[in-house]
Amino acid sequence: MVQKAVKHNFQVHLSGIIDLLSNHLYSGPQVFVRELLQNAVDAISARRNEDPDHEGEISIEAIEVDGRPHTLVVIDNGIGLQEEEIHRFLATIGQTSKRRDELLTRTADFIGQFGVGLLSCFVVSQEIVVITKSIKPDSPTVEWRGHSDGTYSIKILDKDIAPGTQVYLTAKADSAEFFTPARIRELCEHFGSLLPYPIKIVNGTRKNIINESGVPWERAFLNQKDKIAFLKKYGEETFNISALDCIELRSQVGKIEGVAYVLPYAPSLTGKRTHKVYLKHMLLSEHAEGLLPDWAFFVKCVLNANDLRPTASRESFYEDEALEEAREELGNCLRRYLVDLAENDLPRLEKLISLHYLAIKAIAIQDDELYKLFIDLLPFQTSLGFMTLSEYKQRSGVIQYVRDVDQFRQVSRIAAAQGICLINAGYAYDSKLLERLPAIFPDLEVELIEPSMLVQQLEDLDFDERERSFDLIRTADVVLQPFKCAAEVKKFKPSDLPALYSANDDALFKRTIEQTKDQANSMWSGILDGVAEDIGRGYSQLCFNLDNSLIKKMCGIKDRKLLQQTIEMLYVQSLLLGHHPLHAKEQELLNNGMIGLIEYCLRFQTE
Amino acid sequence: MSEVDNDEVWDLVEEAMDMPDGPAKVGVMEQAVRLADALNDVETSYQVRLNLLEACTFGGYPEKALVAFAWCQTQFDKDPERFEEHDLLWRQKWIIDKLANFPQFSKQQIYEMLDDMARRYEAWGAGKRSELKLRYSIAYAMGDKSETRRLMGEWEKTYRDDLTDCEACEVDDLVEMNTFFGDYEGAVKAGDVVLKTPLRCMHVPHTTHARLLKPLFFLGRYQEAMQNHRKGYPMIRDNPAFLCGASQTLEFLVLTDNLGKATKVLEAHLSWATDTKELWMRFRFYLSALLLLNTLLDRGKETISLTLNQTCPYAEPGGKIDLKVMRDRMMKEAEAIGASFDKRNENTYFKDWMKEHDSYRNRIIHVPLKSTVEAR
Known part of the structure; x- marks a missing residue:
């Protein structure tokens, strides 16, 4: 018996929703694959609720016509839909369209979610055909045909199929790139590699299961060593890094499990710390943030959460108390790992610290126990x-x-x-x-x-030395006084260094203010004086080195003017040596000093 | 004479950029500026100073930012063609915003600087929104409620432009302003706008959580307040630019009768307060610290044990400090700071504020910290 197709209407502005989905919320059109996989998984899970022994399977085939991408077929052996349920999911679309949160977070019930998932397919598809048969007794095969203009039809088919659902998508002209067998395979692997039911990619007569290896950290291993080796290899494939080590992660809150990989390089301190995360085994994001405490920037992790709320765009988790507590628990896993290393595997810890000492310093500040363990290292x-x-x-x-x-x-x-x-x-x-x-x-x-x-710790002069350098120090005090710099004579290594300029923070800041004032206009100079007013007196000092031969000679200079000039030049030279920019008065010293010394030399020449 | 080259300067800048905001970052940037100056290359000095200025503003050193800005603006005015004007104008807001927090600047100086900024903004083609926000911020810093309200009214009528603060910062500021006016409901409402939407900025929502503590507490919404404390404190506890947030946190912990935790917070941030040259912020922290010290004295305690940085003037060898001595000393210092502000502002706001804040001693209600997720 063939029932005549009955035309219905969505009652919503479908193209508006599609636009909203594709352009504003989803990261790109490719998410339709994720939504189709999710629908299939949900349908199988629903069937397994009633029949725990049922073995679910999903098959996907991209069919090309005349060598061009054309149709995508997704078949699951899940619970299937009855006609009444199809009407229900369509109604849900109408409702959820007003609440975009629900539209995207898949918080509606299974039936509602199914419709929402299908919606995203209109981003790439002109027409969607769903052929489905419910596992409920005496259910007929139902065909639903929907169009992106918002119209659809439902009919009961004569032909009997095995319970489950088949979805046929016809590519829009501008979406053909998403329908090639290679791209479909890639997207299925991307989103679905950890899904619990086999996903079979059909290509002509070839069939391939893309998620055969299952969830790496849920597999059974003979021993811990094998497990670590396997997880490391998985990390290499996932992140393209050869991790120093891997750490198992677990949190009760959020029902999270996963692996953290210790990065083989020192990451930027302020860079983003992103991780690859799955929600109920479906890929949520490869760049999720905020899953680990701030200090945990030495690892990159991959994990699955069964009980965290995704954000509207389904690309990260919603920042709520559960996430906060999960973050704490995951942080504790890392912490325990570090403590364990400190107690049992010092060489490995030292290796880790040599790369990640900044991260370890960051955590040690916040945690007394770790501080005690790590500070020496x-x-x-x-x-x-x-x-x-x-x-x-x-x-x-x-x-x-x-x-x-x-x-x-x-x-x-x-x-x-x-x-x-x-x-x-x-x-x-x-x-x-x-x-x-x-x-x-x-x-x-x-x-x-x-x-x-x-400087105070440097060696003091004995009596004779002090007598000898007395003139030098007295002259220097006078010469340097306008520069708010004290003078001192000591003995220190290296002996080729005639003098050392040192200053504390306040003095340096005052120098900067002085230097700025040299150039700034009068409005600024009042303000700059105001800033300087509140800064302590500061401290700067020029310490001469009596072990240096030049300084020894200076002690013997009788010509007061020459001594003065030499001191000025040494002062300026010490500033430059310490990379202290000169302010105007000092620049003047340098200029005059140069000329003076040249004149002095020339005088000898002419005499 | 110098062996420095350009690469060395930019290596340092890059190194600093990779550091978290705070004194260490400022230190490395300052070093980069000194090296750049030694090169005698104005362009490099200018660019590095813009970076320093930013590090200072977001790391708690407004006075250093000011000096760097003065240098840059001077260079800019000498040769406006040479530098990007928007970069500089954008930073000018940060500088003006802090002036009133230093009592040594006279009203005339502050408004002269603000007028200069307004002229430059206008010439650049910006509207009056940035200027008005600063005008009301200054009135707020000077404790003039009616003037703040009037200027906010003006500000609300304007539109955002290329030089106005981002929306996150604007709304975050409303939390503070409404609290200032005693409109706690309004403060919480503004806070909701920040926290329940994706509005984010350099210091938002970091400051928002701390700003919400007081209004939520006085509205009796203790659990929400505690939640904000738990979320917000880890965001601010490592950067002295958040001294105000640390003050609000300390006050909140005393109000909720968590005196042990409050003491820990005092210990962690007292040296920020004694180090800062921004006396408004030091005063603000002292209010909270005095609330704690007085509460402890009220409960009959005689000493408090604090491990303080050895440069902190309140540090004692051995760590045990006489509560009364510390309280008296801090009170005297706070009174002196308050008096210098009141003199400049020509009002009694700081004196009144101190008195009002002291009355919080009678408002303490025990609210437990949730221990499982408590920050270590």
């Missing part, structure tokens, strides 16, 4: 080269550090020459880590060093 830049804190402690009883890179630059050479080991804590996290040391290890002595303090 963490590397720091010192005046005597890179070393771990434990190496440092072997060298020196007191831990001395300077707070920023500039101060380090000022004094590291001198410190090194005297054999003083000084940490440069000017890089991310280092200051915070060192500041915490005494709180966690009360016996350790930690000292924040200002450059001036270091």
Whole structure:
């Protein structure tokens, strides 16, 4: 018996919805494959609810006509639909179209979702035909034919098929690229490689199951070693990296399982941390963010969540309390891994730290237990080269550090020459880590060093030396006074360095203000004075080195003017050596000093 | 005389760009600027300074940003053809926005700077929205409610343009303004707009969560407030630019009677407050800190143990600090800062604010922190 086809209408502005889906919410037209697979999986799961022994199967074939992509056929042996249910899913489309959240998050019931899934196919297809037969007794085979203009027809077919659903899509002219067998296969692998039922790609007489290997971390292995080897290989294929190690992830909240791969390179600190995530075994995104705590930037992971809410675009998870708690649990997996390494596999931990010490520093700041475990292993830049804190402690009883890179630059050479080991804590996290040391290890002595303090540690002069350099120091004090710079004479290595300029933060900032004021207009100069007003007096110092032959000679200069000029030039030279830009008055010193010295030389010449 | 080259400068800049916002990043950028200046190449110095300026603004050093900006604007005015004007104008807002937070700047200086900005914005073809936002922000910083309200009314009538703040920042600011006016419902409503939509920016929603604590608390919506604390605090706890958020967090923890956690927050951020040159922010933090210290004294405590950075003036060797001594000292300092603002602003806002804030001691209600997801 053939029933006459009855014309119906969706009652919604279908093309509007299709436009919304394709242009605004989905990442691209290719998601129709995901939606078709999801429909098939849901149908099989529904059937297995009633018959747990049923073996589900999905087959997909891209048919070409005259060598051109034409039709896509997706067949599942799931629960199938009755005519009444088809009417129901169409009604759902009408309703959900007003609530775009539901339209996209697949929160409607199975039947409703089926319709919503089909909708996305109109993005690439002019006509969709669904032939379906419900597993319910005495269900006829029903054909539904829908068009992208919003009309559809339903008829009961004479022919009997096995229970399940067949979907036929005809390609739109401009969507043919999505219908080639190669592309379909690629998309099925992309979205469906972890799906629980076999997906068979049919190509003429060839049949291929693309998800045979199943979910890697759910497989049974003989032993842990095999498992790790397998997971590593999976990571290589997934991310194209040869991971240092892999860590199993599990969270009760969100029902999450997966693997984190320790990156074989040091990632950017501020870059995006994205992961490959599946929702109920369907690929959600290859670039999902926010799944792990901030500090976990040394891993990249792939995971499946059975119980997290996707965002409207189905490309990430919705930021809610469940995600927050899941993130904490996943973070704990990484934490346990690190603790385990510290206790059982130090060489591996050292290897990890050599690449990822920034991440480890970031987490150590927030976590006292990890701090205790890792702090000795963490590397720091010192005046005597890179070393771990434990190496440092072997060298020196007191831990001395300077707070920023500039101060380090000022004094590291001198410190090194005297054999003083000084940490440069000017890089991310280092200051915070060192500041915490005494709180966690009360016996350790930690000292924040200002450059001036270091200068104080240099060797003092004996009585005769002091007498000899008395004129130099007195003249220098007078000469440098307008530059708010103190003078000092000490003895230090390297002896080829005549003088050392050092200044603290406030003094350097004052220099910057001074330098800016030299150029800025009057409106600014009032403001800049205001800024300078609130800055401490600052401290800058020029320390002469009596071990240096030039300085020794200067001690013998009787010509006051010449001595003065020499001091000025040394001051300017020390500034330049420390890469301190000169402000106007100093530039003038340099210019006049040069001319003066030239004149002085010429005088000898003419005499 | 110098062996620096351009590459070394940009290597440093790149290194800094990869660091999280905060003092370390500012330090490396400053070093890059010094090296650039040593090259005597104005163009490089200018570009690197724009980066420094940004690092300072988003890392809690507005006074350093100001000096860098002054230099850049001076160079720009010398040779406007040479540099991109929008870059500079965009940053000018950040500078003006902070001026009123320094009591050493007179009203005349502040408005002179603002007028200069307004002239440049107008010449560039921008509307008045940015200017009006800054005008109301300044009135707010000076504690002038009616003027703030009036200017916000003007601001609302304008349209967004290429130089106005993004929508996320604008709405986030409404949370603060409504709280300032005592309109807690309005504050929460604005907060919802930020948090329930994808509105995001450099500091939004980081600041939003902390700003919502007080209005939600005083509306009796304790659980929501706690949720905002849990979500927001990890976003702000590592960057001194969020000193205000840290102050709001500390205040909230005292109000909800979580004094142990509050003490931890005080310990973590007190040195931000003592270090900052932005006295408005120091004052704001001291209010919250005093609320904690006074509450502890009210409960009969005598000492507080804090591991503080050795440069922090409140640090004691051994870590045990006499509560009363600390309270008296901080109160004196806060009063002095408040007085310098009130003098400049020609009102008694800071004095009144201090008094009002002290009355929060009678508003404490215990709300437990949820321990399982509590930030370590």
